[in-house]
Amino acid sequence: MEGISIIKWGNRYIDSYSYGAEVVIDKKETKFASPMMPVGAKIKTWNSIGNYSKNRISPLLPLLAANQYYEIGLYLEEAEQNHLQATIEFYDKFNNKIGMEYFENLKLVFKYPEEAASYKISLINQRHDVIVFYFLLIMNSSFKEKYELLINKKIGILELASHKIDESNEKLEIVINYLLRETSVIPLSNDKENRLCLFVNRGEDDFLKFLMNVLKYMKNGTKEVFISQGQNFEFLSRPYQLLPNILSSLFPSHNILSNIQSQESGQNDREIRKYVYIAQQMQQRISDVSN
Known part of the structure; x- marks a missing residue:
């Protein structure tokens, strides 16, 4: 990926927490609310691979180059009552998990592993009232110099x-x-x-x-x-x-x-x-x- 990728929530519910959740998706933002969901549960997951023949879903995340440094940020409306975590998980060509990193303040700089064939990013609940999500942004770290x-x-x-x-x-x-x-x-x-x-x-x-x-x-x-x-x-x-x-x-x-x-x-x-x-x-x- 040579550039900047901006990823929205996505008009799909298969990768979102759905038990008792209220989700409102529009072009500007996505509102998610499920205050009773367990701590540590995944609110939303974005994938770099999909199974179009099985569930007609294309991947939302871009392909990344091995050994390149990237920056990721999840951008939400700030709210004191919301406490969230995010992770990125890496998988090899056999879909075996080969690594994971935790975001700090919903941002992360990382090196894409040489053995990685795919990855997924998850937004994880700690405690929240209503989440207003704008987008997820990925860019090559080298562009920050320019x-x-x-x-x-x-x-x-x-x-x-x-x-x-x-x-x-x-x-x-x-x-x-x-x-x-x-x-x-x-x-x-x-x-x-x-x-x-x-x-x-x-x-x-x-x-x-x-x-x-x-x-x-x-x-x-x-x-x-x-x-x-x-x-x-x-x-x-x-x-x-x-x-x-x-x-x-x-x-x-x-x-x-x-x-x-x-x-x-x-x-x-x-x-x-x-x-x-x-x-x-x-x-x-x-x-x-x-x-």
Whole structure:
């Protein structure tokens, strides 16, 4: 796996604790509640192999390379009453368990064993009221040298920004990905020094927050911005399709380039003007507060 994998709960119950459990799954998050379940019981397990011919289930976890270092994090809504543990188990080609590691604060850096043919990750109950689960994230540790990962769980936006993005960058590339599927595997490159990858987990309701997130990267020294479509971009709502037009109106002196095609129409023009006006008002408020 050369990149970043973002895995949701999954629309399946075979790998989840089900006795008296209440599970609500949607695109944004999954809510799980079974306060009476035993301590040490597995709430949810994600697998790297599946048996499609038997139960029509494909694996949610990506394949990993032997002897490579990876970082894993489970991202949930923080709640003092919830106490959870997580483990990763490794199996050889004969499905014999060859190792296991425990997460610390639901995060782990590990080396994938040379003998491993598959693995599984489990979220384990210690005590909980209601769990709000957002996603599980896996990335090659080498990318941490090039990229900084910022996660805003509440508005469903992940930012993966090159460490070298600063006010001295004249060019900026923005790649927009929509986390539509249960598993999203996004390839990354180590040779991009001015790339910002944005991962959107929600729709139109949070576009304005998404826009304000983008604006903070429009530094004074930036002269050229290229906006490109990432995975599943075509399924995002109209405001995301109009982002190049909105940025062109907000920054007329910048060269805004894009491979996103949007048709000219009166409705689009009105929507562009609406978001430009709101963004300008919000930027003015931020400026007034900081001064």
